[in-house]
Amino acid sequence: MLKNITTTRWISVRHYAKDVRFGMEARSLLLRGVNIMANAVATTLGPRGRNVLIEQLLISPRITKDGATVANNVQLKDRRWNLGAQMLRQATNNTNNDVGDGTTTATILARGMACQGIQATRAGQVNVQLLREGILEGSQVVCETLSEMSESVETIGQVEAVAKVALNGNERQAELIGDTFLELGEGGAILLKESHSTKDEVKIQEGVSLPSGYCSPIFAMAADGDTLELGNCLLLLTLAKVDQISQILPALEMAKNRQQPLLIIAPHFASDVLKALVLNLLQGRVQVCAVKAPGFGDEQRDQMRDLAVAMGASLLEDASWLAKVTDEDLGEVVSVIVDAKNTHILKPINANEEEVENRIGHIRELIDEARTDQEVNQLQKRLGRMQGHLATIYVGGSSELEVTERKDRFKDALRAVRVAISDGVVPGGGCAYLRCIPALENLPEAQVPEHQMGREIVRDALRLPAYTIALNAGADPDEVVRTVLAESGNFGFDAATGEFCDLVARGIVDPTNVLRAAVSVAAGIASLLATTEVLITQQPVEAKIPKNQVTRDLAKLIGM
Known part of the structure; x- marks a missing residue:
């Protein structure tokens, strides 16, 4: 008798502890996040750009037109979409870190290149690495063309023109920045503070600026921000490496006995010393801050001697x-302002004016004897430091929201002006990018099809800044782009008035280095997005809401 035989079939099922997506599905999910991020940031571009209102937990909301601020506040619930948004955020942050402006432009360019790059991969038979090389090659050609187009900034009127663009056409604020740079020169230190009135004003204070900030951000914790202010401060200047806390205990004891804060400037601080100083600060014994001495070797010694003379201190x-x-041996000053990158020392109390003038005269003699441009530039910096000033722009407004938004614009304008002074300017309003299109089209045909495809991706993306500015201004963006492309030179669209004109003559310009940085960073991020093949994220986890009514209400407050 035959028995029934049951055949068991084993089916292989792949289970992942994380969510893993491949190929076009992965890139499409990233693109969703990229589009959401870019749409949020693009609304702020141009003189007719719109405001973005950002919720802040337990405090007042923030309103801004700063692209970097908007990008840093975009968080998406879907982890896969959020990864795309985070990659695009890198474009804004990298551009902001490099040149301090152009974040919105970088975002728009990156989205445009990423969309076209991902679309190209849909067709198949495309070598994505060669495509990436083509995109990067195209961006390099654009950077070179922008450099050839650049004009130097030589007058205060040009400074005000750059500031006016960053300030969305506010002439009064642009004139304020122009007057400040006229007073300080391009190397002057400028701070932004909130005003107690509705008007903007600037105050100039004498002092010395150093291109180095606090050695640990914890020193600024008590300042409720990233800037530390020390009033009636003592200075300890030394060329010795501070490897042990015992080396500076005598100075700390003096500061404690005199009940004054202490700023220590030295070439090196051991990690144990910094930990001890931070612990000392947090325990409230002495308000102290450690700053690394600027420069290296003989240059460092000269700069520290300059500082000692200017501040009436002894160099140990x-x-x-x-x-x-x-x-x-300790210097004493009215105020010290320290942030992550700079230290501003104001109004020395015990400085010997005769010694200061002699030191200035000595530096001027060295300038006359210098043989290379590098030597002259370094000595000019030392001379400017000895004669330095600090400007504080007090930003006014009718409400906290308005003041915050205006401070963001002032920050962008100051950064843009500094970059423009160092590297020059090009026509604004997206016109400069449109003038780079012929440079890409006139290149010899690439031997590798993917390289040619990459160039075309960059070429098409160059239309987007001008297109977005016109769109935000309520004009027909297609017509604006066509009209500007049909002309040449500085002819472009003034979105503030809705007119076509000579942009440079009207003062509508962009810093050259800002546009170069934006297109370079955008090409790098977009090419990475287009060549992504696998997307790995955490599996979504449902938040466990506690049963207690109080904790339930708190969870609801924070969005759980």
Whole structure:
């Protein structure tokens, strides 16, 4: 008798601890996040750009037109979409870190290149690495063309023109920045603070600026931000490496006895020393901050001697001098302002004016004897530091929201002006990018099809800034782009008035380095998005809402 035989079939099922997506599906999910991010940021571009209102937990909302601020506040619930948004955020942050402006432009360009790059991969038979090379090659051609187009900034009127664009056409604020740079020169230090009135004003203070900030961000924790202010401060200047806390204990004791904050400037601080200083600060014993001395070698010694003379302090050459420090060795100033990158020392109390003038005269003699441009530039920086000033722009407004939004615009304008002074300007309003299109079209046909495809992706993306500016201004963007492309030179669209004109003559310009950085960063991020093949994210986890009514209400408040 035959028995029924049951055949068991084993089906292989792949289970992942994380969510894993491949190929076109992965790129499409990333693109969803890219589009959401770019749409949010693009609304702020141009003089007719719109505001973005951002919720802030437990405090007042923030309103802004700053692209980097908007990008940093976009968080998407879907992890896969959010990864695309995060990659695009890198474009804004990298551009902001490099040149301090152009974040919105970089986002728009990156989205345009990424969309076309991903679309090209849909057709198949495309070598994505060669496509990436083509995109990067095209962006390099654009950067070179922008450099050839650039004009130097030589007048305060040009400075005000750059500032006016960043300030969305506000002439009064642009004139304020122009007057400040006229007073300080391009190397002057400028701070932004909130005003107690509705008007903007600037105050100039004498002082010395150093291109180095605090050694640890914890020193600024008590300042409720990223800037530390020390009033009636003592200065300890040394060329010795501070490897042990015992080396600076005498100075700390003096500061404690005199109940004054202490700024220590030295070439090096050991990690244990910084930990001890931070612990000392947090425990409220002495308000102290450590700053690394600027420069290296002989240059550092010269700069520290300049600082000692300017501040009426003694420069302690080695550790043995530190052990014998006296009250007379410490400098004393009215105020010290320290952030992550700079230190501003204001109004020395005990400086010897005759010694300061002699030091300035000595530096001028060295300038006359210098043989290379590098030597002259370095000596000019030292001279400017000895004669330095600090400007504080007090930003006014009728409400906290307005003041915050205006401060964001002032920050962008100051960064744009500094970049423009160093690298020159090109026509604004997206016109400069449109003038780069013929440079790409006139290149010899690429031997590799993917390289040619990459160039065309960059070429098409160059239309987007001008298109977006016109769209935000309520004009027909297609007609604007066609009209500008049909002309040449500085002819472009003034979105503030809705007129076509000579943009440079009207003062509508962009810093050259800002546009170069924007297209370079955008090409890098977009090519990475287009060549992504696998997307790995955490599996979504449902938040467990507690049963207690109080904790339930708190969870609801934070969006759980």
